[in-house]
Amino acid sequence: MSVHPLPQVAGLLLPPDALAVVDAFRRFDRFRGDDESRRREAVSRRMRGLMPGDAADAVIAEALLVDGEIRLRSKGRFVFFNEGAPTASADEAALLNLIGAMQSADYTAAAEAAIQLEILQARALFSLAFRLGRRLLEGGVRFRPRSFRGTAVTARVPEPRPPRGAPSLNLVEGCGG
DSSP: OOOOOOOGGGGGOOOHHHHHHHHHHHHHHHHTTSOHHHHHHHHHHHHHHHSOHHHHHHHHHHHHHHHHHHHHHHTTOOOOOOTTOSSOOHHHHHHHHHHHHHHTTOHHHHHHHHHHTTOSOOHHHHHHHHHHHHHHHHTTOOOOTTOSOOHHHHOOOOOOOOOTTOOOOOOOOSOOO
């Protein structure tokens, strides 16, 4: 008999509760472009499978606020995997670590997660992640800080490059004056 090690990615699969939370954010990312109500209902059904209805509604409301803050602070660079993917992108893993850190009041781990997300002004994000973490705890979902790590999870996906000769748009921050 021979023994073969499991592929490295096998140890990086998200547990069902973490996958449900990440999938909620993945759906938020996608519902901006098409049928929003259908996607919100799918998020609601998934969360209600994990926790009672009132707790699920509260988690979704808090998650939408965190999603908005991440979009504002990351300037659209947050990388989402496809819905249902059993592993997490580096950004998704950092978000789960941030939520876990705020559930445990581990501010060092929260700062590490914010740095990984390249969000330097994270005070509002910390506050919103704390509220989301509390709502998840009320629904029976707890994440440990720094528990979502690994080579497949932490690989950063490079930004796509436009094809040669394609027009480019460069945004400039701030005001002239």
